[in-house]
Amino acid sequence: MTAVIGILNKKGVALAADSAITWSSQDSDEEKVTKNGNKMIRLSNAVPICVMTTGNADFMQTPWEIIARYYREHRGDIKHETVEACMHDFFRFIADHSLFIDHERVRHNIRKRLNNLFNYVDREIDEKYKQRNKEDVLKAPRGYQKAFESILKDLCKNWLKHGISCQFHDYTLQDFQKYTKEIFDEYIQEQSYEEDDFIKLSPYSRTLLMVLRQPLEETLMTWYSTRQSKARSHSELVFSGYGEKQDYPSLVSTVVCEGVDSRVNYHTLPEDVICISDKHPVAICSFAQDDIIRSILHGIHKDFSNAIVNTIYRLFSPSGFAIFDTTDDGIDYITLFDKLGEVKTDDMINNFKKDVIRYIRSNRRKWEKALEDYDLQSMAALAESLIDLTGFHRILTFQQEGVGGPVDVAVISKNDGFTWLNRKSWYHHKDVGGRYGKLGV
Numbered sequence: 001m002t003a004v005i006g007i008l009n010k011k012g013v014a015l016a017a018d019s020a021i022t023w024s025s026q027d028s029d030e031e032k033v034t035k036n037g038n039k040m041i042r043l044s045n046a047v048p049i050c051v052m053t054t055g056n057a058d059f060m061q062t063p064w065e066i067i068a069r070y071y072r073e074h075r076g077d078i079k080h081e082t083v084e085a086c087m088h089d090f091f092r093f094i095a096d097h098s099l100f101i102d103h104e105r106v107r108h109n110i111r112k113r114l115n116n117l118f119n120y121v122d123r124e125i126d127e128k129y130k131q132r133n134k135e136d137v138l139k140a141p142r143g144y145q146k147a148f149e150s151i152l153k154d155l156c157k158n159w160l161k162h163g164i165s166c167q168f169h170d171y172t173l174q175d176f177q178k179y180t181k182e183i184f185d186e187y188i189q190e191q192s193y194e195e196d197d198f199i200k201l202s203p204y205s206r207t208l209l210m211v212l213r214q215p216l217e218e219t220l221m222t223w224y225s226t227r228q229s230k231a232r233s234h235s236e237l238v239f240s241g242y243g244e245k246q247d248y249p250s251l252v253s254t255v256v257c258e259g260v261d262s263r264v265n266y267h268t269l270p271e272d273v274i275c276i277s278d279k280h281p282v283a284i285c286s287f288a289q290d291d292i293i294r295s296i297l298h299g300i301h302k303d304f305s306n307a308i309v310n311t312i313y314r315l316f317s318p319s320g321f322a323i324f325d326t327t328d329d330g331i332d333y334i335t336l337f338d339k340l341g342e343v344k345t346d347d348m349i350n351n352f353k354k355d356v357i358r359y360i361r362s363n364r365r366k367w368e369k370a371l372e373d374y375d376l377q378s379m380a381a382l383a384e385s386l387i388d389l390t391g392f393h394r395i396l397t398f399q400q401e402g403v404g405g406p407v408d409v410a411v412i413s414k415n416d417g418f419t420w421l422n423r424k425s426w427y428h429h430k431d432v433g434g435r436y437g438k439l440g441v
Contacts, residue, residue, distance in 0.1 A: 003290060003390045003403045004039060004052045006240050006251050007379040008276050008283045009371055012413035013240050013249045014379035015040060015050070016387045019405025019424060021057040035405030038424070041068040045076040048417040049086050049241035050410065054288040056235045060259055062100050064235065070097075082243035083250045084273060088166065090239075091256075091264045095167060101259040110260070111183050114220060118191075121151045141208050148212055152219045159226040167263040168225035173214075176221040179261040184213055224260045227267035234258075237266075238287055241412045248276035249412065251285055282368040289403050292390040299363035305356050309349055376411040380421050384409050 004017040021037030039053045041064075053064045071093050080086035094100050122130075129144040138144050177184075192206040240251040251274040257265040274283045286293040295301035371379065384407050391404040406424035413419075 002037075002039065002054045002288045003286070003293070003387050004054055004238060004288060005284070005286045005290070005293060005383045005386055006052075006238065007371065007374075007383050008240070008249050008251060008274065008285070009374060009379070010248055010276055010281055011374075012376050012411055013251070014376055014383050014409075014411050015052065015240060016380065016383035016407055016409050017052050018387050018391060018403050018407055020402050021053075022055065022402070023057055033400070033402055036424075037405075038065050038408070040408045040410060041065060041072075042418050043068060043072055043076070043086060043090065043239070044078070044080065045072065046079045047086070047242060047244055048412045048414075049080065049083055049239060049243070050412065050418055051090070052238040052240070052287075054236045054238070059094070059235065059256060060101055060105065064237070067094060067100055079244040081245045083239050083241055083246070084252050084268075085243060087237075087239045087252050087254060087268070091167065091266050095259070095262050095264050098262060101262060106258075106260055107180075107183055109258070110180055110220065110224075111187065113223070114183065114187055114216065117216065117219065117223075121148055124151050136203070137205070138208070141205065145208060145211055149215050152215045156219055156222045159222050162227040163267070164225055165227055165265045165267045168265070171221075171225055171261075171263065173218060173221055175261065176224075177217055180217065180220070184217065188213065224258075224265060227255075236287060238285070241418065242414050246275075247414065249414075250275040251283065253285070253287065282371045284364075284367060284371070286386070289390060289394075292393050293386045296386065296389070297364055297367050298360040300356065300359065309352065376413060377421070380409050380411050384422070 002018060002020050002022070005015070007014045017039040019035045019037050019039070021034055021039065023032045023034070037057055039057075041051055041053075043049045043051050051064075051068055057063055057065075059067060068090075071090055075089065075093055078089070080089060125144065125147045129138075129140055129147045131139045133139055188206065188209045191202050192204050192209045193202045194206055235256045236253060237256060238251065238253045240249065242249055252268060253272045254266050254268040259265070274280075274285060276283065284297060286297075291302065371382075374382070387403070387407050391401075393399075394401045394403050407422065408420075408424060409422040410418060410420050
C-alpha cells in the first residue's frame with residue numbers, strides 16, 4: 001500500500017514517496033495501513049545513494065527504516081562503486097547481523113510452511129492412492145509415496161525456472177537439513193505412527209514419512225532459495241543515486257521475501273537495473289500502486305484496454321450474435337451469422353494488443369523526450385504531482401486509500417549529492433531564525 005516514483009536523466013534523480021505503509025502480521029492475514037511512514041532514507045555519507053521502501057514496511061518484524069539507518073551508521077563511509085554494489089552490500093550486512101533475523105520466528109514459519117506443503121500435496125494426490133483398509137492404513141503406500149514425490153518434483157521444477165536468489169547459490173541441502181533438523185524430527189514424530197502401535201492416532205506410518213522426509217526438505221529449501229518465493233508480506237526496495245565510478249545516475253529495484261539460516265532471499269532481474277547513459281538518457285520508474293501514474297504516461301489505463309479485449313471476445317462469440325437481433329426485413333441472418341463466425345477473434349485480439357503496445361510506447365517516448373532537458377526541481381515537482389494524483393484517485397473511488405499522507409521529495413545529483421526538497425519530519429526551529437531543521441534525515 002504505497003506509491004513511490006523515481007525520474008532520472010543525465011542531470012540526476014528526482015524521487016517522491018508518499019507516507020502510507022503496510023504492516024503485515026506474520027501469524028495471520030491481517031494488515032494495517034498507516035500514513036506516517038518514512039520510506040525514503042539515505043544509505044551513505046560517502047556517496048549519494050538512498051533507498052525507498054514499498055510493500056511490507058518491515059523485515060522479519062524489524063522496520064526497514066531502522067535497518068537502513070543502522071546500515072548507514074556502520075557502513076555509511078564506504079564508497080561503493082555502483083548503486084547495485086551498494087544494494088548487495090546492504091543485504092550482506094543484514095545477513096551477517098542476526099539482530100535482524102529472529103531465528104525462532106523463522107523456524108516457526110518453516111514449521112507452518114512444512115505443514116501447509118504436506119497438506120497441499122496430500123489434497124492433490126489421486127484418491128485411488130489414498131484408499132485405506134479397516135485399520136485406517138493406506139492400502140497402497142508405495143503408490144502414495146510415488147505420487148507424493150512426483151508432485152513435489154513438479155513444484156521444484158516450476159520454482160527453479162525463476163532462478164536461485166543471490167545469497168543461496170552456495171547453499172546446500174545439507175545446510176538446510178542441519179538448520180531444520182529439529183523441525184522435521186518433531187513434525188514426523190507428531191504426524192506418524194509406529195507400525196506396531198495398537199491405536200494409530202496419526203494418518204501416516206513412520207516409515208512412509210521417513211521416506212518422504214528428504215523430498216520435503218528439498219522442496220522447502222527450493223522454496224526458500226528461489227526467486228519466486230514471494231511471500232504475502234514481501235517488500236520491494238528501490239535503490240537510486242550514484243556510485244563512486246558512475247557519471248550518470250542509476251536505479252535498482254529488488255524484491256525481498258524473507259530470511260532463513262542467516263541468508264536473505266532477495267532478487268533483482270536484469271530489467272530492474274536502470275542505468276542512465278547516452279543511449280538511455282531518461283527513465284521514469286514507478287512502483288507499488290502505480291496504475292494511475294502508468295495510465296498518464298501510457299495514455300491509456302490498463303483496465304480500459306482489458307475491457308475492450310473482453311468486449312471483442314463477447315461480441316464475436318456465438319452468444320454475442322444476439323446484439324444483431326432486429327426486426328428489419330431483407331436481412332439474411334443465416335449468411336450474417338456465418339460471416340461473423342468466420343471472424344478470427346484471436347487475430348483481432350492480437351492485432352489490437354499490438355496496436356495498444358505501439359500506442360503506449362509512442363506516448364512514453366514523448367514523455368521521455370520532454371524530460372531529457374528537465375532540471376531536477378521540475379522533475380521533482382512532476383514526481384510529487386503524480387503521487388498526489390494517485391492519492392486523490394483513491395479518495396474519489398471505492399478503492400482502499402493505500403496512497404496518501406505527506407509526500408517526501410528529494411533530488412540527487414553527482415556534485416551536490418542527496419538534497420531534501422520536502423520532508424515530513426522537518427520542524428520549525430525558533431532559535432535559528434525561522435529556518436528549518438532536519439529531524440530524522
